[in-house]
Amino acid sequence: MEVKVTSSTILPSPTSHHSDIPLTIFDRFAANIHIYVIYAFTPPTPSNADLISALSKTLVYFPTLTANLSTDCHGRPCVSVGGPHEDRGALVVEATVLSKLEDHLPLTPSPDLRLLHPDAENPKHLLQVQLNRFQCGGLVIGLTSHHRVADGRSMCAFTIAWGKILRGVPIDPLPFYDQPWLKPRNPPLVQFDHWGSExxxxxxxxxxxxxxxxxxxxxxxxxxxxxxxxxxxxxxxxxxxxxxxxxxxxxxxxxxxxxxxxxxxxxxxxxxxxxxxxxxxxxxxxxxxxxxxxxxxxxxxxxxxxxxxxxxxxxxxxxxxxxxxxxxxxxxxxxxxxxxxxxxxxxxxxxxxxxxxxxxxxxxxxxxxxxxLGFDEVNFGGGGKLCAFLPTWVxxxxxxxxxxxxxxxxxxxxxxxxxxxxxxxxxxxxxxxx
CATH class of the missing domain: 3.30.559.10 (Chloramphenicol acetyltransferase-like domain)
Structure with missing residues (x-):
């Protein structure tokens, strides 16, 4: 598979106000790795400009995807949202593939599929997206996200929301970040042995x-x-x-x-x-x-x-x-x-x-x-259909x-x-x- 990168841009954080959000105990248990998945669509598909514009609007509701992992003033692990930083923002890469999508279907996991992601060896940003245009109009979106920020259900909700924004459909209900259910008991009661298990x-x-x-x-x-x-x-x-x-x-x-x-x-x-x-x-x-x-x-x-x-x-x-x-x-x-x-x-x-x-x-x-989880419900409009969704290569x-x-x-x-x-x-x- 021959892939040629044509452009690269960073979508900035939707807020200029800087804040440090402590990682929850569930965030700290999540794997400290990026997850690579691909979505493949048959033509016709929306233009790259429309996809990127919708992504920028969607990130307003998902600001932690434009953050970076850090530590706060107390030395606790956190995500730092907003403000200037070289690792903040979402990376978007546009690329062309010198073959037809239909020639690669059905898609199966392969090291070659890593070419459909930006910098698969050393990702800097918590969210990285590559828009891969095949000959005759096929589109594969290589989506890379860091597990410490979101689990599978959350990333599915984000991708569905991106498609809704592109199609002009309101996001309802909106994502939220409040965590009242993470309140410990008083006094805390550790009933199970989490050392050695988690x-x-x-x-x-x-x-x-x-x-x-x-x-x-x-x-x-x-x-x-x-x-x-x-x-x-x-x-x-x-x-x-x-x-x-x-x-x-x-x-x-x-x-x-x-x-x-x-x-x-x-x-x-x-x-x-x-x-x-x-x-x-x-x-x-x-x-x-x-x-x-x-x-x-x-x-x-x-x-x-x-x-x-x-x-x-x-x-x-x-x-x-x-x-x-x-x-x-x-x-x-x-x-x-x-x-x-x-x-x-x-x-x-x-x-x-x-x-x-x-x-x-x-x-x-x-x-x-x-x-x-709803991954099969992702819809970016344009008339094409989702024809493949899978992990890239592990x-x-x-x-x-x-x-x-x-x-x-x-x-x-x-x-x-x-x-x-x-x-x-x-x-x-x-x-x-x-």
Whole structure:
């Protein structure tokens, strides 16, 4: 894929007033990385000028995306909004691709797709956008955002809002940033052990939190995009629910199924413990529930686990049941305990556990569910349609990302990252019902 950059500009912060907004305990738990996704649209599409103008207007409602990560006068991590700074503002790059979009469809994760993002190796801005114009009118938007500012639901809301502004549709309801639900109890009550689950305690006596890193050359890692049709999912759920007293959701069923398949592909020892790290949205867990228009981070992880042999031999119903129990454990009391943990330990140097991982997570699996977030509802008008939405390329082993399929028949697409030697087996067994 040959990509030629034609222009680059920085959209300034919508406010000239400088303020430091402390990171919440949920922001500090979020991965300290940029997330890369692409949206592909068939022609006709809006002009770059209209897209950039609408983006500038949209950022008025999402000012933290034009901020930079910093520390405040008390040494606490924060986002600095407004005022002059070389890393503030949103970077927008315009580029042309010397081929037709249709020649690349269906899009699948590839290192070449990183060319559709600005400076994918060392991004400076919290939000970076590249508008890639293909021959014959196709458009791919490469969107890069920092996870410490917003989780997946928030970034979905931002992208949908950008499309609404472009189409002249009011944003209703508007995003908001107040955080009354983050109020700790008095006195704080830390009911669960968040050391070792969410954060590593950095101290001279922190040997109990030593994590063994596993790293390989990134060329040994590959990404797959597996499609599961509605018919396949229906058969899988029927098979799973027949052997279970519970009726499992599509997510629980498909995750349990793929957990077993990845365990087989990885060739784990029988007694080796494999753990899922599944993102759990706190907006529905906290009471009263947090409105979906809240912009920021409000996600923790559930950790279902099992020994490899028991997981494989237990079948799909057993795996789905373990997933369900793990997700249920992260309820309102767990989120409130985490908020209280932030009140008690927030002044310490907190390092999320996963920041000590290498680029191979096995026997663990990191799981993100984008089903129901609304990414498939992104609409920039112009008459074209969204034909692809996916992570760009992830040079880490052990990820599963679930997203709604944009194929005509629907279903679910699952992004999988594995060592190439294990991906060979995964391709062979991924759709084998057993």
């Amino acid at each position: 954060f590593i305690h950095l101290s001279p006596q922190s040997n109990e939190f030593i994590i063994t890193r596993t790293d390989v050359d990134p060329s040994e890692i590959t990404n797959l995009l597996l499609h599961f049709s509605p018919d396949f999912i229906t058969k899988l759920k029927a098979q799973t629910n027949k052997l279970s007293t519970d009726k499992h959701t599509t997510f629980e069923t498909l995750l349990g199924y793929l957990w077993r398949k990845m365990t087989i592909a990885r060739q784990l020892d029988d007694e080796e413990c494999t753990t899922l790290s599944v993102s759990v949205n706190g907006r529905r867990r906290l009471q009263p529930t947090v409105p979906p228009e809240f912009f920021g981070n409000l996600v923790l992880n559930a950790y279902p686990k099992a020994k490899a042999k028991a997981l494989i031999e237990g079948g799909a119903a057993t795996a789905a049941g373990i997933v369900r129990e793990g997700l249920r454990f992260i309820g309102e009391d767990y989120f409130q305990s985490f908020i209280d943990f932030g009140e008690v330990y927030g002044d310490r140097d907190l390092v999320p556990c996963f920041e000590k991982d290498g680029n191979v997570l096995s026997p663990k699996i990191e799981v993100d569910g984008w089903l129901g 040079p880490f082993e052990g990820l599963l990302i679930f997203s709604p399929s944009l194929s005509q028949s629907g279903g679910v697409d699952v992004f999988v990252s594995l060592l190439e030697k294990h991906a060979v087996t995964m391709r062979e067994i991924s759709h084998s019902l057993d």
